Amino acid sequence: MGMTRFQALLAALALTLGLGSATSVRADDDTPYSQIDAFDREWAVGFYGTGHAGSYFAGGIGGRLRWQPFGDDVPLGLEAYLEATIVDWPGQGFRHDYPNGFNVFFPVRLGRDVRLRAFLGFCDILSFVEPAQEGAPRADDVLFGIHGGGGAEWAVHSMFSLFLDLQANGYMGHDRASADWTGGVDEEFTFFWNAQANLGVQFHLGR
Amino acid sequence: MRALALALLVGCAPPADEPLPLGSDAASCGSCHEDHFDQWEGSPHANASRSPILAALLPEVEAEWGALARDTCEGCHAPAHDPGDDGIGCVSCHAATGNHEERDGALVVDPSAGIAGPFADAAPSPAHRTRSGAFLASPSLCGTCHELTGPNLVNEPTLTEYRASPAAAEGRTCASCHLPADGERLLSSDASAPRATRSHRFVGFDPPWGAPEDVAAAAAERTRRLLAEALELRVERAEGGVTVTVANVGAGHSVPTGATFLRELWVDVELDGAVIAERVLELGDQPMHGERPVALLTQADHVTGGSLEAGGSRSVFVPAEGPVEVVLRGRAIRGAVLDALDLRALEPQIPTHEVHRVSGAPTP
Numbered sequence: 001m002g003m004t005r006f007q008a009l010l011a012a013l014a015l016t017l018g019l020g021s022a023t024s025v026r027a028d029d030d031t032p033y034s035q036i037d038a039f040d041r042e043w044a045v046g047f048y049g050t051g052h053a054g055s056y057f058a059g060g061i062g063g064r065l066r067w068q069p070f071g072d073d074v075p076l077g078l079e080a081y082l083e084a085t086i087v088d089w090p091g092q093g094f095r096h097d098y099p100n101g102f103n104v105f106f107p108v109r110l111g112r113d114v115r116l117r118a119f120l121g122f123c124d125i126l127s128f129v130e131p132a133q134e135g136a137p138r139a140d141d142v143l144f145g146i147h148g149g150g151g152a153e154w155a156v157h158s159m160f161s162l163f164l165d166l167q168a169n170g171y172m173g174h175d176r177a178s179a180d181w182t183g184g185v186d187e188e189f190t191f192f193w194n195a196q197a198n199l200g201v202q203f204h205l206g207r
Numbered sequence: 208m209r210a211l212a213l214a215l216l217v218g219c220a221p222p223a224d225e226p227l228p229l230g231s232d233a234a235s236c237g238s239c240h241e242d243h244f245d246q247w248e249g250s251p252h253a254n255a256s257r258s259p260i261l262a263a264l265l266p267e268v269e270a271e272w273g274a275l276a277r278d279t280c281e282g283c284h285a286p287a288h289d290p291g292d293d294g295i296g297c298v299s300c301h302a303a304t305g306n307h308e309e310r311d312g313a314l315v316v317d318p319s320a321g322i323a324g325p326f327a328d329a330a331p332s333p334a335h336r337t338r339s340g341a342f343l344a345s346p347s348l349c350g351t352c353h354e355l356t357g358p359n360l361v362n363e364p365t366l367t368e369y370r371a372s373p374a375a376a377e378g379r380t381c382a383s384c385h386l387p388a389d390g391e392r393l394l395s396s397d398a399s400a401p402r403a404t405r406s407h408r409f410v411g412f413d414p415p416w417g418a419p420e421d422v423a424a425a426a427a428e429r430t431r432r433l434l435a436e437a438l439e440l441r442v443e444r445a446e447g448g449v450t451v452t453v454a455n456v457g458a459g460h461s462v463p464t465g466a467t468f469l470r471e472l473w474v475d476v477e478l479d480g481a482v483i484a485e486r487v488l489e490l491g492d493q494p495m496h497g498e499r500p501v502a503l504l505t506q507a508d509h510v511t512g513g514s515l516e517a518g519g520s521r522s523v524f525v526p527a528e529g530p531v532e533v534v535l536r537g538r539a540i541r542g543a544v545l546d547a548l549d550l551r552a553l554e555p556q557i558p559t560h561e562v563h564r565v566s567g568a569p570t571p
Contacts, residue, residue: 133341136305137315177308181342183315184307 033207038155039107039115041204042068046163048200050083054169055192058097060085062198068107079103079119091178092132093139099125099169101147113155120148125171129178137183143192145171153202165198229334231298231318232291239334239395240297246407249415249422252295256285258416260469260540263548264503268358271505276358283312283352295352298322300343309347309366310354324394326402333397346370349381353465360494360504365464372517374459384433384459385409412463412470412539414556423556430539431560437462438515440474440535442567448527449567451476453488453535454520461514463537467492468504469544472537472562476525483531488523490515491541502547530568537562 044066052058062083070076082100089095101123108116125143149167156162170193175186229235233253237244247253255261261284269277288299299314301322307313322332323340331337342348350366369375374383386405393401410429415422437458443450451474455462463470471491476484491514493500494507501507515521525531537560545551 131305133305135320135338136342137307181305181345181347182307182309183305184313 031207034158036158036207037112038158038161038202038204039109039113039153040071040207041159042071042206044161044202044204046200046202048163048165048198050085050196050198052085052169052194052196054194056194057088058085058194060097062099062200066105066202075107077105077107079105079121087127089129089178091129091139091176092180093178093183094130095127095178096130097125097127099123103147107153115153115155116150117153118148118150119165119167120146123147123169123171125173127173129176129183131178131181131183133181136181139176139178139183139185141174141176141185143171143173145169145192147196149196151198155204159204161202161204163198163200163202165196167196167198169194169196230291231289231296231302233289233296234291236297239397241396242392243297243394243404243407247297247409249418249426250407250409251411251413251415252299252409254413254416255283255294256281257294258284258413259550259553260544260548263550264505267503267505267548272359279311279358283355286312286314286316288314288316289318300348301340303340303342303348303351305342306347306351309350310356312352312355314348314351325405330398330402332395334395344380344382346375346381349385353381360468360507360510362510363465363467365460368460368464368517372459374517379459381459384436384457385411412465412537414539414558416556423558427558427560430558431562434462434472434537434560434562438472438535438562440533440563440565442533442565444568444570445524446570448525448569449476449531449533450522450524451488451533451567452520452522453490453515455515455517458517461516463491463514467514468494468507468510469540470537471541472535474523475534475536476527477532477534478527478529483527484525487525488521490521500543502541502543506547527567527569530566533565533567534561535563536560 046064046066048062050060050062060083062081064079064081066077066079068077080102082098085097085099087095087097101121103119103121105117105119110116123145127141127143129139131138147167147169149165151163151165153161153163170191172189173192175190177184229238233244233247265277265280268280285293286295286299289296298316298318302318302320303314303316304320305315307315321336321338323338323343325344327339329337329339346366346369354366355361355363382405386407386409389404389406391401391403394404408429410433412430415426437455439454439456441452453474463472473486474488475482476487491512492510493512494504495501495511496506496508538557540557545553
């Protein structure tokens, strides 16, 4: 008798949790701080370069704070991030965006130094357009959305790792116009999407 | 009173983000800028909300198209940028900082940003902050209200027409014709040196409703000259008649433009002072309901006819046996509109302009 789809899902989850537990060993209190594996540490701070492509193109930098509160008992973590990007803007003026949000992520250890993860979360973008003409009306907006994706991390030191994330973002915002003295935001909501790649370094802290 | 106010203000130019100390209504501006106020007072802008045609049309619009449509009309005709102004006042342009869209009256007006003038070296004033305002001289400002995409059948693409016109390519702006140069003068009662200025009469098609006879006559002559510079009337000999051509050689937009469903320009052919061929060529939009012409846009389901685009021309052959006179005439409001709105009594205020009169004869 074959497994149902639900049973298969549970099995995959159990395998994932088991893999996470089997391949990582939580440092005990006696382990010297410098010898604790990067991925066994509770906190991490990351810095990265980011590129967005889709409804619009953008590039910039970002930073994030990570917390894995349950150690290896539950392979789950939380992240908050903030990015600063410059957007390729079809109108006149200069658009700069500040995407921010949080992730819930699910890590899977593939050995001592390599880890994969899946994540999803809520996000928003504080988006500003500097008018082409001084004093002209602004076309600023706040976009709200969700995102999800996956990533790979490679620990190059007990406190440092490199990472690459690929994610998809979907936002609800507004069409906007900015040209010479015109700055306007449509009243109707519009859907925007993009794919995002982040490449950066992470500093792992704590036990 | 003005002297007292100025005496109190001299030497203490208002800081940023403070309201204008004398008020931002046109009458307050006029207490120092007397010439400009006098010119503006009889202008279509000052009268934008006082037009009896508008007053009669608004209930029609509301009844047929709803209250939101009426609000759209009033958004340009009575924008209330200052509560003291019932039309389009000084701050509507001089305190405008931009627009949310280049259409439908989406103007952004902020008197606290200072009063804009067209000069790169804005002279300080004790009465209000001054700033150089490139937006003030830009067609984008005018186009914010002179580009309408509604309500309903209202379609007034004057800014779009301008941008496609030879005038735009030559660098002429709305002000070139509608705020012509008006010599050098002191711009306010406390100014120390004269500067180049422009007429604030905003010459256009609409008459100065309710103005004294001499004021109305002067305004009518300005309108006639404006139309005469915009349109050319040519009459060429032809076998058995004459070919009449009307060309838009001077306007930076179609003629008529704006509320073309109210306007009419037409060509009559006369012999010894009597019209022998009426309206052989017409410009302006005709509201239609099915196949039937109707007087008002609110009664229509589509519009036919059309204006003469900038740089364009229209010709018609008119049979004639001898020398004739061809006359191009124009009127701001169609007679049928007056009848439909029960406003025939206004007819004396709506002059029929004789724009051009040209003689011609068929080929012998």
